[in-house]
Amino acid sequence: MILSVILLAVIGAAALWLVLDPLRRAAPEDPDAPERDRLIAERDQLYAALTHLEDEARRPDLERRAALTLRALDALPPAARGGSPRRSRTLALAGVGVAALLTVAGALTFVPRWQLASLEPAEAGKVQAVLKLPSLKAAAQRSGANADYLAWGRAAFDSATYDQAVTAYGNALKLDPRQPEALRRLGILLLTRGEQTGQPLAAEDAQRAALLIRSAAQLAPNEPESQLLLGFALSRFGEDQAALSALERYRTLDPTGRDADDVITALRARLNQNDPALKLYAGSCASCHGTAGGGGLGPSLRASTLSRAALQGVIVNGQGAMPAYPDLKPGDLNLLLDLLEKWQREE
CATH class of the missing domain: 1.10.287 (Helix Hairpins)
Structure with missing residues (x-):
């Protein structure tokens, strides 16, 4: 700064x-003065338009025209020194x-x-969102269009201006109640409102938030943010296995996403401590098939249609790139088979 x-x-x-500097000198008549004055006036108008710009979509065109005007000014011969003091003062x-x-x-x-x-990409994005807020808010209030409300809500949410996000997304849902982005973001804001205000979350608000987030995930199951926010919400309600499944799917949909790493680690730890089958699975299978069986380097075990006997044969004897585990104790093998069959029934 x-x-x-x-x-x-x-x-x-x-x-x-x-x-x-012209105040100290006089200049003879400048043959390029009319064109120079025209370009200067055009340049001034463009700078004024950039200064008071409300529609960011116009910025590239205005900056391009300003650059062309400056280039034309630079191409003119330099104005001669000297001239009338009155003209110089003007x-x-x-x-x-x-x-x-x-x-x-x-x-x-x-x-x-x-x-x-000089900022990190996430910080730079947040600053840019803050700078756009006034013009996006004005555009939405002026047009009342769904797309403008969504654009305003997105910038407000990304810049952590949550009161404006609630207003913008709420207006968007009045126009169309089946909008996943507005549903899930309003839901997560409602669910975390207690952290922002320092007040406990009422039970009815928690239920309303869960409904909004689940509805968004049903409408847009393949959008990474749907699964991310669903996983966060489920973990808050103690539904650890379902939360882990949602967050694992988020990671599959967005392999570069790192927003859920800490929650996934905590969920794995809780589940492995409480369930011996999951603990066994985590040690032998999760690295290839995903911590919740949703697939990774190996196929999804939840989508498998193999019988118990076929599953046992693959585990004990291996298949393709799958290594064999012939030394599993019968009790451990049964725990794994019970877990895999449970996952098949859930799909």
């Missing part, structure tokens, strides 16, 4: 020196205004981009 302020001060000082005052606009435009557009470059 300090570096940006210093840089702006240097730019402003240099601009002021350059535009006030040019100087105009230049001061341009310098001010340039400084403000830099502060509102270029400087934040320099600052964002």
